[in-house]
Structures are given as structure tokens and as C-alpha cells.
Amino acid sequence: DVTYGWWVGNSVVTNKSSRFIGSHVAHTGLIAFTAGANTLWELARFNPDIPMGHQGMVSIPHLASIGIGFDPTGTVFDGTSIAFIGVFHLICSMVYAGAGLLHSLLFSEDTQNSSGLWADDRPEHRQASRYKLEWDNPDNQTFILGHHLIFFGVACIWFVEWARIHGIYDPAMGAVRQVEYNLNLTNIWNHQFDFLSIDSLEDVMGGHAFLAFVEITGGAFHIATKQIGTYTKFKGAGLLSAEAVLSWSLAGIG
Secondary structure, eight states, X not given: OOOSOTTSTTGGGTTOHHHHHHHHHHHHHHHHHHHHHHHHHHHHHOOTTSOGGXXXXXXHHHXXXXXXXXXXXXXXXXXXXXXXXXXXXXXXXXHHHHHHHIIIIISOSOTTTOOSSSSSSXXXXXXXXXXSOOTTOHHHHHHHHHHHHHHHHHHHHHHHHHHHHTOEEETTTTXXXXXXXXXXXXXXXXXXXXXXXXXXXXXXXXXXXXXXXXXXXXXXXXXXXXXXXXXXXXXXXXXXXXXXXXXXXXXXXX
16 A cells, blocks of 8 residues: 655655665665775876875775875875775675666565565565565564664774774874774763764774664664554654664764
């Protein structure tokens, strides 16, 4: 029973979960292709004798901020690692494109009922059906939400460990350095409303480490338990979007 208007972006994939996945995978492929192509384009025109800020670059400065492509002082340029990142994103974009085409053209429209390639003879795929979006099913929503939170938590752990082992750029020193996280819960609590005033990378990494623990714990709780409390519209249609905005905002602030 489609209740969305034609102008709603996902209205055409209502009750077509496989098509819904295919469209999102295709979008991911476009993002990966853009990132890889732009990185290689900037690398082809990069002049190490001119500051990056004067060359209108986006991708290479971000790589430099996490210590890729330059030595710790930012003076020795290494294009090999930057080229690898660009080519890797292009390869990933082709994989995403293939997956998007499979879900759009060959796989069944709805993962709830089948998992095979062809429409006539497909067995039920119970595992895939658990991830089908059902806005009126609170248990389905909390199950999907839990996996999202765990993925965000793992991403935070990756960032903290990258800073600890490899290092990130410290603007106060003007160099890339290894950063040990400072898991001080008092500082984290005090900075929840004045996070823009944080001037210590150790505190930033400590905040990400704490956020990883909260997200993974919350994700496990959502997966292991069913919906708690009264089911409302916010807990349904608005739940995943609210969670995504909050989690990415917290990660972006760091």
C-alpha cells in the first residue's frame, strides 16, 4: 500500500528492498568514483612548490591531514601513496557499480521472499529479509538501527587507532604526530556543550574512543532487544535518519 507521492525519492522502491539496496549502492559507487577521480586529477596538477591552499585542492589536503602523501613535517611529497588511494577508490566504485546493477537488473525486487538471480525459482532468504525496511515494524527498526550504530562505532575505533599508530596532522605543531587518546570522562562530559573550544587532539581522540564504546554498546542493545516503550512515528520513520544525523554530526565534530 504505497502512501508516498511520486515526488518522494524512495517512493519507486516501496516494497522493493533489493532495488532500494541497488540505488544506495549505486550512490556509494558514484561517491567513490568522484573521490578517486578527483584525487588523481589533483595529483596530476599538484605543484609541491605552491601551498595547497593556493591550488584549490580538496582531496590531497584531507589525505595530508591524516599523514598520507607527505612526511611528518609536510615537506617531502610522496605521490605513490596518494595515487594508490585514488586508484583504490576507482576500483571500489566499479565493485559498487556491479553490485548496484545486480540488485537493479538480476536479483529479485524484494529480499523478503527470495535471494536467487531469476524470478521463477528462488528460496526464501530469511537472513536478508531481516534487513528489509518496515516502517510499521518497531522490532525491524531497532534491529537495523543496532547494526548502523555498530558500524559507526567501528569507524570511530579505526580513526582513534589510526591516530595512535600512524598519526594525524597537528596544526599547533605544523606536523603529523602520533596521538594517544585521553579517555577522561570528566573532560568529555564538560566539553559536550563547548566542543568548539577543544584545543587538544588527545581530548578529541578520547571523545571518539568514548563515542565508539557508546555506539557499539547501544548497537548491541538494539540488536539483542526488541522495541521498548510505546512505538511512535519518531521511533519509526524518523528513527534511522535521526540516528544517522546525530552519529555523523558527532563524528564530524571530531
